[in-house]
Every structure is written in structure tokens, then in C-alpha cells.
Amino acid sequence: MRLLSPEGPLPAFYHYYPGVPAVVGARLGERVNFCPAVWNTGLSADPPLFGVALSPKRFTHGLLLETRRFSASFHPHAQAALVQRLGSVSGREVDKGQAPHFLGRTGVPVLEGAYAAYELELLEVHTFGDHDLFVGKVVAVWEEEGLLDEKGRPKPGLSLLYYGKGLYGRPAEEAFAPWRHPTRTLSARGPRQTGGRGFGLEAGRVRRKRA
Known part of the structure; x- marks a missing residue:
């Protein structure tokens, strides 16, 4: 290995990739928006807490602050083109509500085609550098029958992986x-x-x- 000693921002910050994107959905009135967030993580099992990191530059960022609720959905690799499209245009300029979706139990939009999705109520927001971590409590869970095992894990080879800079892949088909x-x-x-x-x-x- 070689040692990098950067001054200022790292020249590349993808060493911990790939990651599974969570497509964040929010709705304000009739306005629906979706934003893939690869910086996402579970934070607690009891109570069930899940976090997504969003830049204040993102249109979805403001929607979450105003509505205090959102969805997070996880998609198969076959939907790579849709996820990429949702992440490459701004909801300020494009109506992402045209993407196929349904409204969950709490009224948040959930992108169609996911193998699993959460509905969340926003509890806290914490700023870390150039991103804000939105901490949500899971209040509803959606699962697609036949795509998960008995513990709720996606079947091997199913998930969409993001490698950064518009590159996507899939995991090994065995575990x-x-x-x-x-x-x-x-x-x-x-x-x-x-x-x-x-x-x-x-x-x-x-x-x-x-x-």
C-alpha cells in the first residue's frame, strides 16, 4: 500500500464503496420527489432507527425538513438506470413524481420495484461537514414477497450496488x-x-x- 497525505479534501473518497443506495422519497402537497442516497445506515434496532445523509444543496433536503417524514427504498440491480436517472437530475427542474410510485401508510411516496422499503418519521438532524444526517424512526416496513429470506435479507445477487461516479454493479450470487x-x-x-x-x-x- 502507498501512503496518501492529502491537504484539504481527499482526491478520492470511494475507498469504502460499493454501497447499496437508499432511494429517499418525500412529498409536500402534490409535489413528489425521489433522491438516491448511498450514504445510509441503520442506527438502532430498538427502536428501529435509520439514517440518510443528504447535502443541503439537494431539493429533497428541504422537503424532509419541512414534512418531517420520508421513505427509504432498496432496489434490485435491474433498476440501475432508474436510480441513476433519479440521482442525476434535480427535483427543482424535473417532476420526479412521474416515476412509478405508491403512497405508503403515512402518505410518503415509495418508489415502485423495491424489494424492501421503510416509512420513517424524522426524529433528528445532525450536521457533519458538508452533509446533514437525517435520523428517522421506522414506522412501517414494506417487503416484496419472494425476494427476501426469512430474516428479511435480500437474496444473493439481487441488490443494486453503487461504486461512485455513475458506476453500478451487483453482488455475488452466493453467500x-x-x-x-x-x-x-x-x-x-x-x-x-x-x-x-x-x-x-x-x-x-x-x-x-x-x-
Whole structure:
């Protein structure tokens, strides 16, 4: 590895990508808007809290502040073109409400085609640098039958992944538990196992631990 010592903003900030975009939906009166947010994360299981980071420059940012409720939907890779389109134009200039959607239980718009979606009530907003983190409480959950496992996880190979700068992909079409298969890899070209002597990661003695 080489050491980068940037002064000011990083020349690139995609090292932790890819990520699964959450398409944020909001409605003010008859105005409906959608905005993909790849900076999203679960924050708490009890109560169920979910966060999305949006720039104040985004039209959706103002809608969330005013309406205090929003949706977050997760889409299959087959909808990459739609998600990209929603993220490449502004709701100030284009009526994104023309995208196929339905109104959820709380009245928020939910983009059609998702394998799962949340309806959220806004609890808090925190500023971190050039983005604001919108913390929402999940008040309703939508799931598409047949696309999730018994724990609500999307089936392997289904999710849309965003690599940054308009590049999209899909995950591997298999998933496995490394503590059960310590020498198995997703790529035949990769190493047969990951090592870490002294940490219980040698082949044959992989242990399941909490981090």
C-alpha cells in the first residue's frame, strides 16, 4: 500500500464503496420527489432507527425538513438506470413524481420495484461537514414477497450496488458463513483462506465472535 497525505479534501473518497443506495422519497402537497442516497445506515434496532445523509444543496433536503417524514427504498440491480436517472437530475427542474410510485401508510411516496422499503418519521438532524444526517424512526416496513429470506435479507445477487461516479454493479450470487467454510472463497482467483494467526482465523479453527 502507498501512503496518501492529502491537504484539504481527499482526491478520492470511494475507498469504502460499493454501497447499496437508499432511494429517499418525500412529498409536500402534490409535489413528489425521489433522491438516491448511498450514504445510509441503520442506527438502532430498538427502536428501529435509520439514517440518510443528504447535502443541503439537494431539493429533497428541504422537503424532509419541512414534512418531517420520508421513505427509504432498496432496489434490485435491474433498476440501475432508474436510480441513476433519479440521482442525476434535480427535483427543482424535473417532476420526479412521474416515476412509478405508491403512497405508503403515512402518505410518503415509495418508489415502485423495491424489494424492501421503510416509512420513517424524522426524529433528528445532525450536521457533519458538508452533509446533514437525517435520523428517522421506522414506522412501517414494506417487503416484496419472494425476494427476501426469512430474516428479511435480500437474496444473493439481487441488490443494486453503487461504486461512485455513475458506476453500478451487483453482488455475488452466493453467500456463505466463513466460520463454517474457512477455506471457501467467492472467486477462484482469490486466496483459499484469509489468515491472521493469533486471532483464531487460521483454517480449521475459525470461531464466531462478536467484534
